[in-house]
Amino acid sequence: DISHKILLYVEGVSVSFDGFRALNDLSFYVDVGELRCVIGPNGAGKTTMMDVITGKTRPDSGHVFFGQTINLLELDEPRIAQAGIGRKFQKPTVFESHSVLENLELAMAGDKRVWSILFARLSGEQRDRIDEVLGIIGLREQAGGLAGALSHGQKQWLEIGMLLMQDPLLLLVDEPVAGMTHQEMDRTAELLLSLAGKHSVVVVEHDMDFVRSIARRVTVLHQGSVLAEGSMDEVQNDPRVVEVYLGE
Numbered sequence: 001d002i003s004h005k006i007l008l009y010v011e012g013v014s015v016s017f018d019g020f021r022a023l024n025d026l027s028f029y030v031d032v033g034e035l036r037c038v039i040g041p042n043g044a045g046k047t048t049m050m051d052v053i054t055g056k057t058r059p060d061s062g063h064v065f066f067g068q069t070i071n072l073l074e075l076d077e078p079r080i081a082q083a084g085i086g087r088k089f090q091k092p093t094v095f096e097s098h099s100v101l102e103n104l105e106l107a108m109a110g111d112k113r114v115w116s117i118l119f120a121r122l123s124g125e126q127r128d129r130i131d132e133v134l135g136i137i138g139l140r141e142q143a144g145g146l147a148g149a150l151s152h153g154q155k156q157w158l159e160i161g162m163l164l165m166q167d168p169l170l171l172l173v174d175e176p177v178a179g180m181t182h183q184e185m186d187r188t189a190e191l192l193l194s195l196a197g198k199h200s201v202v203v204v205e206h207d208m209d210f211v212r213s214i215a216r217r218v219t220v221l222h223q224g225s226v227l228a229e230g231s232m233d234e235v236q237n238d239p240r241v242v243e244v245y246l247g248e
């Protein structure tokens, strides 16, 4: 019995938009501390699945549980975030006219006190956590500089750092390496791998080389359900997967 190791349960979820089934009896499970990649052709339902997990979209049927006891379908978006699920969209949304440090301070405050945090005194523990996150995302040297002056890749890492300030158990990351240089991609792979173990991480990504470099387990979505799941080698050699990608 390994059920105690599962963090996220998406079970038999269906979502329709005007009669079109974006998710079709989808079941998807994420273990505590694992790094999972989700791939699939355009329109497969990847974004809709993330929207269901974060409460942005309500399914027509099915169950979504976080741990054994938290029914995510009973919570609104802010409460799902509070329960420990952080989401990073493809486009970075850092506060460009604030420093890297201030961005992390604001993220730590969440939406509770917003700007007043900039004038508040941080506890030693909070400072330690910010410093730790600056190290994790590799931006210690840039801490005092404006977020707007960062490279595209650095902004993406800062945004991951901002999510980390809320200590999420599960991080959902949408196309983290789109528009990155090879060097930035390597650094992003290291960063995501370093988060696994402490956090569960689900990455939606189109770049197959990147997926291969980070994921032990890959889930292939197609027409709103799981088409295949396994190692990158297993799914890439699955004739059904080859067919849907060639047919794209």
Ligand code: ADP
Binding pocket: 017, 018, 021, 022, 040, 041, 042, 043, 044, 045, 046, 047, 048, 049
């Ligand atoms: P992916 O992220 O894998 O590309 P999506 O989850 O965005 O796939 O979309 C799955 C299908 O659902 C697509 O055919 C898309 O057009 C449709 N869809 C997604 N969101 C909506 C919406 N809000 N209204 C209508 N159709 C939608």
